[in-house]
Amino acid sequence: MKESKRWTPIRKGEIYCSPACGGDCTHAEFLKANRDAEALIKKCGKEVGGKWEKRVFENLGWHFEVSLVGGDLTVRQSGKTYSVSSHKYGSPAQVSTRLHSTSVKKVITTQLFSVKKEADRWNNYLVENTPPKLKLNSTKGKIFKR
Numbered sequence: 548m549k550e551s552k553r554w555t556p557i558r559k560g561e562i563y564c565s566p567a568c569g570g571d572c573t574h575a576e577f578l579k580a581n582r583d584a585e586a587l588i589k590k591c592g593k594e595v596g597g598k599w600e601k602r603v604f605e606n607l608g609w610h611f612e613v614s615l616v617g618g619d620l621t622v623r624q625s626g627k628t629y630s631v632s633s634h635k636y637g638s639p640a641q642v643s644t645r646l647h648s649t650s651v652k653k654v655i656t657t658q659l660f661s662v663k664k665e666a667d668r669w670n671n672y673l674v675e676n677t678p679p680k681l682k683l684n685s686t687k688g689k690i691f692k693r
């Protein structure tokens with residue numbers, strides 16, 4: 548069986564689960580994950596604005612996350628706890644925030660500050676490691692002599 552087929556859920560009565568998962572996930576849980584994802588999209592739009600999209604996925608149960616369209620913020624929810632991660636651009640912005648908060652805005656703001664702190668750390672690394680006779684052109688990523 549192809550890997551993509553192995554992760555395609557099959558409906559059998561109340562069960563809605565893929566062969567690769569094998570966790571006997573239910574169709575009711577799938578519908579709930581979709582409803583909860585839609586609710587989180589509304590919450591994110593209301594608290595911080597922007598367009599958000601959902602991803603509902605299966606791994607021993609149905610899970611969901613919502614992401615900022617055209618951005619690099621992914622929000623996951625577990626009860627009243629939100630976690631936010633940024634991973635699209637590789638290591639300098641690879642930061643995750645997990646906070647117990649009913650405010651998505653607070654968690655996203657904390658995440659953005661963490662990414663900023665990480666960006667500053669990398670900027671300091673470059674400044675500290677650039678020899679005096681070299682100058683960094685930050686827009687093109689090339690090193691020119693002064």
Ligand SMILES: [Zn+2]
Nearest residue numbers: 564568570572
């Ligand atoms: Zn499953």
